[in-house]
Amino acid sequence: MPMTDKQWLILDLEAPLLAFGGVVIDQIGVTRDFPAASMLTGLFANALGWKRTETEKHQALQDRLVFAARIDRELPGGTLTDMQNAQLEKNDRGWTSWGIVEGRDGASYGAPHRRKRDYHMDARMVIAVRLEPLNGEPDLERLAKALHFPARPLFIGRKPCLPSRPILPARREHWFVDAPTAYAALTRLPAADRQSPKSRLRAFWPPGEGPEEGEDVTRIYDLPDLRNWKSGLHGGHRRVIEGFVMPEEVAP
Numbered sequence: 001m002p003m004t005d006k007q008w009l010i011l012d013l014e015a016p017l018l019a020f021g022g023v024v025i026d027q028i029g030v031t032r033d034f035p036a037a038s039m040l041t042g043l044f045a046n047a048l049g050w051k052r053t054e055t056e057k058h059q060a061l062q063d064r065l066v067f068a069a070r071i072d073r074e075l076p077g078g079t080l081t082d083m084q085n086a087q088l089e090k091n092d093r094g095w096t097s098w099g100i101v102e103g104r105d106g107a108s109y110g111a112p113h114r115r116k117r118d119y120h121m122d123a124r125m126v127i128a129v130r131l132e133p134l135n136g137e138p139d140l141e142r143l144a145k146a147l148h149f150p151a152r153p154l155f156i157g158r159k160p161c162l163p164s165r166p167i168l169p170a171r172r173e174h175w176f177v178d179a180p181t182a183y184a185a186l187t188r189l190p191a192a193d194r195q196s197p198k199s200r201l202r203a204f205w206p207p208g209e210g211p212e213e214g215e216d217v218t219r220i221y222d223l224p225d226l227r228n229w230k231s232g233l234h235g236g237h238r239r240v241i242e243g244f245v246m247p248e249e250v251a252p
Contacts, residue, residue, distance in 0.1 A: 005178040005179055005180055006130055006178070006179065006180065006181075007130060007140060007176050007177075007178055008128040008129060008130050008176065008177045008178075008179060008182065008185040009128070009129050009130065009140050009143060009144055009175060009176060010126065010127070010128055010168070010169060010174065010175060010176065010177055010185075010189060011126070011127040011128075011129065011147070011167050011168065012124070012125075012126055012165065012166070012167060012168070012169060012192060013035070013124065013125045013126075013127065013156050013163065013167065014073075014123070014124040014125075014163065014164050014165050014192075015123075015156050015161050015162060015163050015164050016121070016122055016162075016164060017080065017119040017120070017121060017158075017160055017161045018031075018119060018120040018123045018125070018156050018157060018161055019031045019117070019118070019119050019120070019156065019157030019158040019161050020032045020033070020034060020035045020036060020039060020120075020157050021036050021038070021039055021157055021225075022118075027114060027115035027116060029115065029116065029117040029118065030118050031079060031117075031118040031119060031120060031157070032225075033071065033074075033120075033202070034069045034071075034125075034204050034240075034242075035069055035125070035127065035157070036223075036225030036226075037062055037065050037067075037225050037226055037227075037238070038062060038225055038226060038227035038234065039156075039157055039225075040065060040067065040127075040129065041058055041061050041062040041065065041227070041229075042058075043154060043155075043156070044061060044143055044146070044147075045057070045058055045061065046150065046151070046152050046154055046155075047143075047146040047147045047150040047151060047152075047154060048138065048142075048143075048146045048151060049146075049150075049151025049152060055229040055230045056229075056230075058227075058229040059228075059229040059230065060136065061131075061138075062226065062227065062229065064131040064132055064133065064136055065129060065131065066129065066130050066131070066132055066182065066206060066209065067127055067128060067129035067130070067182065067206075068127070068128050068182030068183060068185065068186055068203060068204065068205035068206070068209060068210065069125055069126070069127045069128075069203060069204055070125065070126045070127075070186045070189070070201050070202070070203040070245055070247070071123070071124075071125055071201055071202045071203065072124045072125060072126055072191060072192040072201060073122070073123055073124040073192075074120070074123050074202070075120075075121055075122060075123065079118045079119060079120060079121070080118065080119045080120075080121050081116055081117070081118050081119075082116070082117045082118075082119065083114070083116060084113075084114065084115050084116070084117060085112045085113070085114050086112060086113050087112050087113070091103070117158065119158075119160075119161070124192055126186070126189055126192055128177065128179075128182050128185035128186055128189070130182075131143070140176075144168065144175050144176075147167050147168050148166075148168055154167065177189060181205075181208075181209045181210050182205045182206065182209035182210060183203075183205045183209055183210025183211065183245060184210070186203055186205070186245045186247070187245050187246060187247060187248070188248060189247055189248065190247055190248045191247040191248070199246075200216075200244035200245065200246050201244060201245055201246075201247060202242070202243075202244060203242070203243060203244060203245045204240050204241060204242045204243070205240070205241055206238070206239070206240055206241070207220075207239050207240075207241060210241060210243075211241075211243070212241055216243045216244050216245070217241055217242075217243040218242050218243045218244070219241075219242050219243075220239065220240070220241050220242075221239070221240065221242070222237040222238070222239055222240075223237055223238055223239075223240045224236070224237040225237070225238070226238060
């Protein structure tokens with residue numbers, strides 16, 4: 001039986017700095033090449049105005065995500081590593097995105113707190129996402145409206161990573177694409193960058209949503225990108241397929 005078309009919401013992620021997280025070892029925070037399911041959950045929840053304590057909503061949304069991503073621009077220079085040093089005192093206070101002052105619960109540190117954080121520089125990525133089941137809350141239309149008029153400022157992975165363009169395409173008729181699979185949705189999207197017309201672009205997609213063998217597939221692996229929102233810790237993995245897609249003509 002032939003597969004029928006499904007509706008996919010299209011995200012356009014571009015920023016001077018992008019961070020997709022990864023497995024943190026000690027104080028070293030790496031970034032993956034592709035976004036994590038937990039990162040997208042946090043991005044959507046922020047747009048919807050959810051509180052961090054609404055863990056059941058976050059978990060349910062993460063469990064419903066089906067998505068694929070395509071790198072439309074990546075620079076050959078690798079990643080930028082930010083060395084962060086901060087002297088933290090138990091009485092330190094700061095402004096939050098809610099417009100209120102928030103303090104710390106921890107004790108003072110006897111020495112500066114040091115950590116490393118990696119970022120992609122001037123990258124651009126296109127994502128096709130849908131929700132299963134369709135009749136959950138929020139639905140895809142509600143999610144699109146929240147991204148168009150977010151409840152709070154949005155960032156891509158980490159707070160310094162502010163988008164340099166709207167996350168949704170400029171024209172409403174381009175918010176959604178109909179395609180039978182996530183991989184097909186990516187191929188139907190024109191290349192977002194004029195540096196990459198008529199060339200295969202790196203991408204990843206879940207099993208059952210694209211080819212699993214052949215020249216377009218480079219590897220299949222388990223990706224540890226799931227978060228237990230109740231405990232606040234990352235745990236669990238899912239199978240993903242990495243390879244290439246050939247997009248349509250470059251966007252105007």
